[in-house]
Amino acid sequence: MKTIYSWNVNGIRAVCKKGFIEWLSGNDIDVLCVQETKARKEQLPEEILNIPAGKESGNFYHCYFASAKKAGYSGVAIYTRDEPRSVSVMGIPEFDDEGRFLSADFGDYSVISAYFPNSQDGGARLPYKLDFCSAIKEHCRKLRDEGKNYILCGDYNIAHKPIDLKNPEANKKNPGYLPEERAWMDGFLSDENIDTFRFFCKEPEQYTWWSYRFNAREKNIGWRIDYQCVNESFMGAVKESRILQSVTGSDHCPVMISVEG
Numbered sequence: 001m002k003t004i005y006s007w008n009v010n011g012i013r014a015v016c017k018k019g020f021i022e023w024l025s026g027n028d029i030d031v032l033c034v035q036e037t038k039a040r041k042e043q044l045p046e047e048i049l050n051i052p053a054g055k056e057s058g059n060f061y062h063c064y065f066a067s068a069k070k071a072g073y074s075g076v077a078i079y080t081r082d083e084p085r086s087v088s089v090m091g092i093p094e095f096d097d098e099g100r101f102l103s104a105d106f107g108d109y110s111v112i113s114a115y116f117p118n119s120q121d122g123g124a125r126l127p128y129k130l131d132f133c134s135a136i137k138e139h140c141r142k143l144r145d146e147g148k149n150y151i152l153c154g155d156y157n158i159a160h161k162p163i164d165l166k167n168p169e170a171n172k173k174n175p176g177y178l179p180e181e182r183a184w185m186d187g188f189l190s191d192e193n194i195d196t197f198r199f200f201c202k203e204p205e206q207y208t209w210w211s212y213r214f215n216a217r218e219k220n221i222g223w224r225i226d227y228q229c230v231n232e233s234f235m236g237a238v239k240e241s242r243i244l245q246s247v248t249g250s251d252h253c254p255v256m257i258s259v260e261g
Contacts, residue, residue, distance in 0.1 A: 001258050002031070002258065002259050002261055003028055003257070004031045004032075004153065004228065004257050005031070005244075005254050006034075006113065006153035006226060007034060007035070007226075007250065007252060007253070007255075008115070008155040008209075008252035009034055009035070009250045009252075011036065011038040011039075012034060012039055012075075013044070014038075018250075019249060021047060023247065024051050024079065025051055025053070030080065031078065031080045032079040033077075033078055033113030033153040033154060034113060035114070035154050035155045036155065037067065037074075037076065037077050037099070038074070038075055040067040040075075041063075041065040041067065049063055051063070051079065059081065062079070062080050062082075063080075064077060064080075064087045064102060066099045068098045069097045070098070073098070074115055076100065076101065076102045076114065077113065078104050078111065078113050082106065084104035084106050086104075088105075089101055089103075090135060092135055094131075100117070100132065101113075101114050108149065108261050109148070109149035109151060109234060110143065110149070110150045111150075112151065112152045113153055113154055114136060114154035116132060116155060116157045117157065118175055118176070119175040119181060121175060123175070123178060123180075126178065126181075130180060130184060133181075133184045144192065149231055149233070150230065151257065152229045153228045153255075155209075155225060155252065156185070156225055156227050157181075158177075158181045158182065158184070159177050159223045160186075160224075161182075163204050164207075164225075165177060166207070166220070166222060167221070176223065177223075189229070192231055193230070193231060194229060194231075194235045194238075195227060195229055196227075196228050196238050197227065197242075199238075199241065201241070205220055206224055207223055207224050207243070207245070208223070208226035208252055209223045209224075209251055209252045209253075217251075224243070225252075226243075226252055227255070228241060228255055237261065238257050239260065240256075240257060240258045241256070242255065
């Protein structure tokens, strides 16, 4: 069984001051997808690049980064115990320049760390976001056409259904819950993709992000915007999908799945 985690850390240097290294090395995590690193690999100290893969294993995580050209912005990473066959970015400059996509091929499946754009107030970046969403969908479809499986991990910046945020009525015109974003999610999931968490859990008030304002996390006034979706034919290998709300250090919490293999 392999465990694949995903976490928007809201700055990898910041979260490392809040126990990230100890959390990663102290848990049974085979692959960790990270979003919003806000750093280039060459800026990071050795302790972030050489994290023990288990307290007593003597091994270290392999780590790979796709960073934004703009300093202190966006960025994704993948930490993995097993060295992947290959690691690649999307190959589309407008998205790779913002460090929004990184894929690691493990043979039986690829694990993707993706940081979907925020559509921003008034939908200022909605066209850019929808272009990214379309590129993601096409990438996944291409993998399926090649007979490959995938786990699309990341901060999608979309609350799909009313159950996925505390106050849906009040947020109908807000970024992350715009009709166009939710419609894309409808289309993505109808295109042979599965939202693994909702496959296992139909309960409300299951969130992955909370505003830093108004004690939102303590009151559980949140949004579920972090996902691990898989292609439909791979769902039989997924044995659990969970939200780890007790893990702090960011305005997001991690999510995880366990898969056979």
